[in-house]
Amino acid sequence: MSTTPEPVLPGAAAHEARWKRLPVVWQLRRSVGLQRGMLVAGLVICAAFVLMAVLAPLLAPYDSNQLSGPDGNFPRQAPPSAQFWWGTTVGGYDVFSRVLWGAQTALLTVVLAVVASIFLGIVLGLVSGYLGGWLDRVLVTVADAIYAFPSLLLAIVVSIIISGGQSSFFGGITAAAISITVVFVPQYFRVVRAETVRLKAEAFVESARVLGASTPRILSRHVLRNATRSLPLIVTLNASEAILTLAGLGFLGFGINPTAAAEWGYDLNRAISDVASGIWWTGVFPGAAIVLLVLGVTLVGESLNDLSDPRLRIRRRLPRRVAPATKGAA
Amino acid sequence: MTRYDHAGDPVVDIRDLHITFATDGEPVHAVDGVSLHVDPGEVLAVVGESGSGKTVTAKSVLGLLPEHALVEGTVVLAGQDVVRLRPAELRRARGRDVAMVFQEPSTALNPVFTVGWQIAEGLRAHGDVSRKEARARAVEILGKVGIPDPETRVDHYPHQFSGGQKQRIVIAMALALDPKVIVADEPTTALDVTVQAEILDLLRAVRDDFGRAIVLITHNMGVVADLADRVAVMYRGKVVEQAPARELFADPQHEYTRALLGAVPRLGAHAAASVPGPSTAAAPGDPVVRARDLEIVYPGRFRQPGFRAVDRVSLEIAPGEVLGLVGESGSGKTTIGRAIAGLTRATGGSLEVLGHEMVGFREKEFRPLRARVGFVFQDPATSFNPLLTVGEAVAEPLLIHGRARDAAAARPRVHELLDAVHLPTSYAERFPHELSGGQRQRASLARALALDPELLIADEPTSALDVSVQARVLEVFSELQERLGFAALFISHDLAVVGLLADRIAVLYRGELVELGTGAQVLEDPQHPYTQRLLASVPVPDPVTQAERREALAALRG
Numbered sequence: 001m002s003t004t005p006e007p008v009l010p011g012a013a014a015h016e017a018r019w020k021r022l023p024v025v026w027q028l029r030r031s032v033g034l035q036r037g038m039l040v041a042g043l044v045i046c047a048a049f050v051l052m053a054v055l056a057p058l059l060a061p062y063d064s065n066q067l068s069g070p071d072g073n074f075p076r077q078a079p080p081s082a083q084f085w086w087g088t089t090v091g092g093y094d095v096f097s098r099v100l101w102g103a104q105t106a107l108l109t110v111v112l113a114v115v116a117s118i119f120l121g122i123v124l125g126l127v128s129g130y131l132g133g134w135l136d137r138v139l140v141t142v143a144d145a146i147y148a149f150p151s152l153l154l155a156i157v158v159s160i161i162i163s164g165g166q167s168s169f170f171g172g173i174t175a176a177a178i179s180i181t182v183v184f185v186p187q188y189f190r191v192v193r194a195e196t197v198r199l200k201a202e203a204f205v206e207s208a209r210v211l212g213a214s215t216p217r218i219l220s221r222h223v224l225r226n227a228t229r230s231l232p233l234i235v236t237l238n239a240s241e242a243i244l245t246l247a248g249l250g251f252l253g254f255g256i257n258p259t260a261a262a263e264w265g266y267d268l269n270r271a272i273s274d275v276a277s278g279i280w281w282t283g284v285f286p287g288a289a290i291v292l293l294v295l296g297v298t299l300v301g302e303s304l305n306d307l308s309d310p311r312l313r314i315r316r317r318l319p320r321r322v323a324p325a326t327k328g329a330a
Numbered sequence: 331m332t333r334y335d336h337a338g339d340p341v342v343d344i345r346d347l348h349i350t351f352a353t354d355g356e357p358v359h360a361v362d363g364v365s366l367h368v369d370p371g372e373v374l375a376v377v378g379e380s381g382s383g384k385t386v387t388a389k390s391v392l393g394l395l396p397e398h399a400l401v402e403g404t405v406v407l408a409g410q411d412v413v414r415l416r417p418a419e420l421r422r423a424r425g426r427d428v429a430m431v432f433q434e435p436s437t438a439l440n441p442v443f444t445v446g447w448q449i450a451e452g453l454r455a456h457g458d459v460s461r462k463e464a465r466a467r468a469v470e471i472l473g474k475v476g477i478p479d480p481e482t483r484v485d486h487y488p489h490q491f492s493g494g495q496k497q498r499i500v501i502a503m504a505l506a507l508d509p510k511v512i513v514a515d516e517p518t519t520a521l522d523v524t525v526q527a528e529i530l531d532l533l534r535a536v537r538d539d540f541g542r543a544i545v546l547i548t549h550n551m552g553v554v555a556d557l558a559d560r561v562a563v564m565y566r567g568k569v570v571e572q573a574p575a576r577e578l579f580a581d582p583q584h585e586y587t588r589a590l591l592g593a594v595p596r597l598g599a600h601a602a603a604s605v606p607g608p609s610t611a612a613a614p615g616d617p618v619v620r621a622r623d624l625e626i627v628y629p630g631r632f633r634q635p636g637f638r639a640v641d642r643v644s645l646e647i648a649p650g651e652v653l654g655l656v657g658e659s660g661s662g663k664t665t666i667g668r669a670i671a672g673l674t675r676a677t678g679g680s681l682e683v684l685g686h687e688m689v690g691f692r693e694k695e696f697r698p699l700r701a702r703v704g705f706v707f708q709d710p711a712t713s714f715n716p717l718l719t720v721g722e723a724v725a726e727p728l729l730i731h732g733r734a735r736d737a738a739a740a741r742p743r744v745h746e747l748l749d750a751v752h753l754p755t756s757y758a759e760r761f762p763h764e765l766s767g768g769q770r771q772r773a774s775l776a777r778a779l780a781l782d783p784e785l786l787i788a789d790e791p792t793s794a795l796d797v798s799v800q801a802r803v804l805e806v807f808s809e810l811q812e813r814l815g816f817a818a819l820f821i822s823h824d825l826a827v828v829g830l831l832a833d834r835i836a837v838l839y840r841g842e843l844v845e846l847g848t849g850a851q852v853l854e855d856p857q858h859p860y861t862q863r864l865l866a867s868v869p870v871p872d873p874v875t876q877a878e879r880r881e882a883l884a885a886l887r888g
Contacts, residue, residue: 206673
């Protein structure tokens with residue numbers, strides 16, 4: 001017998017507007033207290049970075065690779081001033097502009113990487129989990145092998161193979177995105193495969209088999225949509241890892257060429273020597289941008305995780321409906 | 331506070347209990363003003379359907395409710411109000427004053443510790459008992475609950491015991507600390523009917539020999555009739571009727587109690603009602619299913635021999651005939667049903683479904699025939715894709731087999747089908763979770779019948795439902811069967827349900843077919859000793875008759 005009463009409210013959930021049932025919106029509407037605070041803070045931070053990326057051409061005073069203005073070359077390592085709000089780097093770039101443009105690079109890479117790995121991961125996971133057999137065994141082994149590598153090392157190898165030294169704006173971003181994809185595909189593969197294996201034994205999938213539905217139809221209509229429920233969670237958690245991987249690649253010099261696009265990791269690398277000489281502005285701002293964006297995405301991910309689980313979700317306190325009844329029984 | 335020590339005072343006294351759960355939507359009032367008491371040495375049965383609040387009420391006696399539950403009122407246990415106890419006091423009261431027996435014995439025991447250790451754990455938590463004493467006590471108590479050879483068995487792990495023995499061990503754990511009252515939450519629901527009879531005997535001994543009071547939570551009126559002294563009927567969080575068991579069954583007062591008792595299927599009801607040989611209903615013609623020496627072996631692991639689920643079974647289902655397939659868990663009844671539907675591979679002998687040989691069949695060749703076979707699954711909660719509306723789900727078979735081009739074209743037929751199973755056509759727009767279990771099972775029947783199949787396989791279609799809902803589903807089933815005339819394989823562990831519907835009944839025992847005959851033959855004059863024992867084990871919802879049947883069963887066990 002069920003211990004928790006089933007909240008069967010006929011017609012309640014289904015007749016809500018469709019947008020209210022979208023992943024993040026659904027959780028936001030159900031959250032209270034600290035969990036709501038975390039989710040809202042995360043969403044605000046993420047929205048701020050998206051705005052930064054979209055509005056970079058309008059907000060940034062200079063281009064990401066601009067070294068000179070109408071009155072000659074920019075000064076090097078100049079402290080924050082009215083002309084250069086956050087100072088300039090050792091190469092003579094404007095830090096403020098580089099940070100703004102960097103948001104564009106970071107978000108574009110992350111979106112590309114996540115979209116690519118989701119598609120690959122879902123397709124492979126569905127097929128592998130549903131069909132099973134030798135294909136499943138091979139794919140699982142490959143995924144495990146990729147898992148075993150340090151992800152950054154793998155990303156470096158892949159980025160060398162892909163870009164081979166050339167690094168235009170899109171070439172660099174694609175190379176970074178693909179190297180991140182390779183690292184993350186196994187995670188999506190694993191999740192979707194596990195869900196598919198579970199769903200394969202569910203009565204409604206068997207019922208479709210009994211009806212004579214073809215395998216592609218079962219996969220697309222009955223398995224896929226039920227297998228992807230936990231993906232929004234992994235997407236947000238992975239996105240923050242992707243940002244760190246991109247920054248790591250840039251920091252190690254395997255990222256995007258500074259003349260092609262602004263990249264926080266690269267800027268941090270160039271700021272190492274400045275730290276000892278008291279030039280703080282070249283390192284602090286890109287560093288803070290990385291930390292904030294990762295924090296924002298992680299906050300969203302973690303609170304989605306808690307809110308999706310009914311056991312972790314905080315609920316409003318109930319009002320007492322009757323005054324405490326008869327005291328002490330004896 | 332004074333303690334109740336005099337005999338005659340109730341051991342548990344629940345007064346005006348309200349329990350409310352916080353949910354994402356409106357708060358749910360699971361228990362609404364319940365007052366109950368349990369006297370020493372009596373069995374109080376709390377009956378009701380799922381969602382009636384019976385389990386929640388019983389759990390409040392142990393203070394075992396989740397954090398988001400708001401409990402108001404008083405639950406006096408051995409002189410203390412459990413609702414207001416602090417966690418440390420509550421822990422002392424559990425085990426010493428009250429213990430619990432859970433529904434599923436296989437999950438109530440920790441698989442990585444020996445059963446002796448688990449019994450001793452409770453003893454050591456409540457007193458300064460040495461390891462040796464605790465072990466001796468565990469051996470003693472295991473012997474008392476009827477575990478043979480307790481000195482050796484005390485060191486065994488849960489998986490080395492059968493389901494019935496595990497439930498005995500769980501009862502032993504509950505008895506270990508001599509609690510005043512034992513709360514048994516559906517203690518026999520997960521067990522086979524023959525094992526259930528044994529556990530009920532043990533619980534009776536707990537009351538008579540150990541002198542413990544028992545709060546028995548169940549939905550099975552037969553179990554109530556067998557064991558209970560007093561019965562409280564719960565409905566939607568309220569106690570609607572309380573009476574001594576004999577009185578309640580003889581003369582139910584409340585309308586709901588009468589409906590509940592009326593809905594319980596009785597053994598042999600069908601055989602008496604429709605004597606004009608239902609087997610004549612079977613139209614002549616080739617049988618839709620013909621099994622000859624059918625064997626189904628599940629492959630073993632690591633070169634171990636496979637598990638033989640079905641062993642040399644021969645049976646036939648004629649067109650238009652309802653064959654009931656009865657057996658306990660592990661008897662292979664579901665496996666046969668799945669093999670006929672092509673979900674499990676038959677490995678030996680011969681199995682012909684609509685003339686197609688199923689041993690070594692190819693999915694591609696069988697697929698066109700699938701339109702002629704319908705299947706109703708056991709659990710209505712999982713047999714619908716949660717993301718499709720009921721209408722879309724019922725339309726699936728029509729779309730798959732090209733009877734309708736798209737969902738819109740299928741709509742008239744979908745409405746017709748929903749109408750046939752007595753569901754409002756507006757339910758086509760609803761999602762499965764918005765339907766109750768019985769409604770979902772009827773929708774499942776509509777889906778299975780969408781293509782006018784010649785054969786319907788129903789795998790325990792009502793075992794997940796409450797009795798009153800079950801009655802409605804069975805009614806719809808037999809009405810449609812009479813009207814459409816499809817052949818059916820009705821799989822169930824419940825002899826009374828099968829007796830209601832089936833023309834012929836096949837009894838399976840450990841993969842072998844032990845008896846096959848018309849409903850009246852099997853239910854009234856069983857030949858095989860296993861069938862006799864099975865029939866005698868079924869508790870009937872009448873305390874007087876049940877007492878007689880109990881003695882007959884004891885004689886049979888000899």
